[in-house]
Amino acid sequence: MARISGSNGARTATAIRSAALTLIYRQGFAAMNLRDLAAEVGIQPSSLYNHITSKQALLFDMMQEHMATLLAATDAALEAAGPALMDRLRAFIAHHVLYHMERRQEVYIANFELRALDPPNYRQIVEMRRNYEARLMALLEEGVATGELEVADIPVTTFAMLAMLTGICTWYRPNGRLEKAELVALHTELALNGVRRRAVSAR
Amino acid sequence: MARISGSNGARTATAIRSAALTLIYRQGFAAMNLRDLAAEVGIQPSSLYNHITSKQALLFDMMQEHMATLLAATDAALEAAGPALMDRLRAFIAHHVLYHMERRQEVYIANFELRALDPPNYRQIVEMRRNYEARLMALLEEGVATGELEVADIPVTTFAMLAMLTGICTWYRPNGRLEKAELVALHTELALNGVRRRAVSAR
DNA sequence: TCTGGAAACTAACGTACCTTCGTTTCCCAG
């Protein structure tokens, strides 16, 4: 027995990524081993190396792809929101929450397996993360400049908002009590309440 | 050479906990190995077993101790805050943020190494976590009942608030731009703005 | 139809890991 009838490189590569996603999400990158991964895909451990160059490279590729997709999708959402600042801010938040529910495994890994990356890979992913955070920070800055927002400290508020919104990928489960749309709406309000300009009588 | 002059059980045990904290925080539990841990403490790997029963038990003990301390400290802070709901809510938030800055390694581990626990240990720590979350949820419920707070969905808001406030332990660094007290104040306002009853003119 | 590369297999290498064992030395209670 050697190459299996009907085997297909692209399909196997996809299956590896998909299985790795589940296993890393569940156990963490360091705790995942290539034997389990291969078994999940239905091939021998050594066959993985027809599709990956190393365990480390697999993680890096997955993270990089995820971050690139997230950045592109975010920019598209911002573009579609039109010119008004509050519309763009809402779009950012809503997109972030929805994306983090629908791809919570990718997101979770990208957030919590950074330390598993080799230094050069680490630097590259962190740079992409910074780009993402910069999108929100720029929106807050703009809102403060126009007076639509009231933000005591822009960097801290950026991190706090992102932490809150990203948190959803740690506890959200499909088939939970609430629909995705409801969770998006709830989080959007919570986030905006933290930065919206308060009417004088409410302070 | 065998038992070292001046060696002391309690001191070594403490040193192990302390070194493990740093190593697990930096690399993750699965990626930390007992050889590195022993080297950090200054003893041989096998000598660790005079103080721990297994690597898994070390993690569990550390987590359990942390959660017990957190629960006790939180209750003390709530007690000291007096009877008024908003005082207790502020006290909870402020205490949470301060605690998460001062013991960010313990907190980070307790939050993100849950999956490294064996099932029975896992259940026990998750139960303690739920107790902690219940403290905040009860405060929000009380505030909604008295009308002091306006919360669209109590469980979701609880999780979102905790995610935001806990997030600080992922990016806070001593000697950063802001003092602890400033960060506490900023986060307290951000969190309260999300749940405080809005004046009519501000809605 | 034929051939080269893609994609799988089996086997194994070398290392690193957690843990156990038996021994040695030190400290302290009686």
Next chain:
DNA sequence: CTGGGAAACGAAGGTACGTTAGTTTCCAGA
């Protein structure tokens, strides 16, 4: 002063891991 437990040591067992090597089979393009 002395005996027993506490706390360290060195050495090694047994396993599991990432990865490489060499081989075999299938598929697609000429």
